[in-house]
Amino acid sequence: MDRRQGLSVRLKLTLSYAGFLVIAGTLLLAAVWVFLLRGRSNSLAVPDRSDFLRVFSPGSFGPVVFVPAGILVLAFLLVFGLVGGWLLAGRMLAPLIRITDATRRVANGPLSYRIRLPGRRDEFRELADSFDTMLAQLEAHVAEQRRFAANASHELRTPLAVTQALLDVARNDPHHDTRELVERLRVVNTRAIDLTEALLLLSRANQRSFTRTRVDLSLLAEEATETLLPLAEKHGVTIETSGDLSTTTGSQALLLQMTMNLLHNAIGHNLPEQGVVWVRTGVRADMVVLTVENTGEKLTSELVPTLTEPFQRGTERVHTGHAGFGLGLAIVKSITRAHDGTLTLTPRPAGGLRVTVHLPAAPTRARTDGGQARHTPGAGSAAGGLPQPRRDM
Structure with a gap:
């Protein structure tokens, strides 16, 4: 107040x-x-x-x-x-x-109770206002956790129900083609594993159970671009990267996963042809900035703030053919928050989305040579053995 x-x-x-x-x-x-x-x-x-x-x-x-x-x-x-x-x-x-x-x-x-102490500001009223703010945050967090648990249970129940149905069909029809059954079970099981790994990664980011080291976001952007370049080539999406040395402190694995998720979403939610993704890094005052921007369908201002909620899906993918889990940006948000940063989503007037991540900068020497690279279909190949992105927004 x-x-x-x-x-x-x-x-x-x-x-x-x-x-x-x-x-x-x-x-x-x-x-x-x-x-x-x-x-x-x-x-x-x-x-x-x-x-x-x-x-x-x-x-x-x-x-x-x-x-x-x-x-x-x-x-x-x-x-x-x-x-x-x-x-x-x-x-x-x-x-x-x-x-x-x-x-x-x-x-x-209930957590909905508020003190709302009247009067002018003094020590007691500042304490009451702080307590009301804490209750509001706690209530929102508990509600978010309840929604997350309900959605996670629903998402995990789906592959289990499909598996049970396939096994019942195979048991009731001994002459059913086992090769088709095994393949469908493999696909369903793979999806369940991917979902479980995404939930574990989200939990790890929320608990902040990682060791902090010096990480350069510009190198992570280049690594993520090289990894996902084949996907962009396959669907005719152009990736443009630019920026200077942007050093922060945190988990390199988590920050790489964050960058991969942002770039993967930008490729998947793009125009059917001649789409573009811009990846930029930079330093502003005491913060380092990572911006991933893409062309695509127009998004409403009401939809954009909900995209970081777990299991919230935006527009349908135009390229991958994978429904996704709706955890991509939720993981990005959790990783950003675990690194004491902020995540901003802004719809582009011409269509698409601009995602900006601000993280605290680590003390480092200024880099004098700015660089810019343009990756087009056919310009490179993926680097092997790197983490794969969590799917979808």
Whole structure:
């Protein structure tokens, strides 16, 4: 919540206690005036020894009168201090009590509850706002995990159901062609393995269970381009790469997988012919930037933000003929977040998608020789033994 700056809790307590002491001191001075200075011609004079003697002299107030009155004044000050301090402390700590009640309510109830503490900004209200923000993020994360578990169960159930159906057919028809059955089972099993590996990679990225090393995104872009160049050649897609040294810290394997997924999606979701993919790397301030942009069908601004959700599929593939799992950009998002970066998806006005990844830059010497390369169908071949991309958006 956007609040105006208010007094801090520490200053409020200081002013409250100082005001209380002023009131107590005023009462004490009033008591001194009543019992020591009453009857003097100059009431503003400082009491002297004669005033004290007069107070305790026979015929004056005397101890019989002054001592009980003093005790009554002290008792009044004690009661006033206890009541006043209790009320002041309760008023100052009321926001904290409300926050504590909110934590208990959330612990035993829904995550949709919010404190929404009113008033101007101070330490307690900043704490309440931070708690509300944490609850919102936690609620969104839990909802995302529930959707992910439901979708993953659905996706994994499909190949298992197909396998069960194929086995039932083979059992009921002994004369069925076993070679066809084995081939179909192999395809279904391969798809189940690919899906399981994608889920494991997504889990690994979310847990940040990797060792950080210095990684150059420009080299990863070149490696991914060389690996996927045969796929681009097969479907007439031109890949253009450019950029300078862009060094960050993280897992080279995960960042390579991220780059491969982006490039694979850009090739798969492209024009039926004469499609283009642009891959660029660079450095902006203290961030390194990887941009993958492709031609293709026009995407709506409502669809683009959902493409990073697990099992969310965009437009149908025009090249690969593979339905995909809808985990490609979800994995990219998780890898980017695990490396403390940001992922931005922007639809191109002419059609296609622009994906930009910002990652923290690692300290490195500036590279003076910028390079640009253009890969066209027939210009190169894939490098063997490199990781393959997770399929689809």
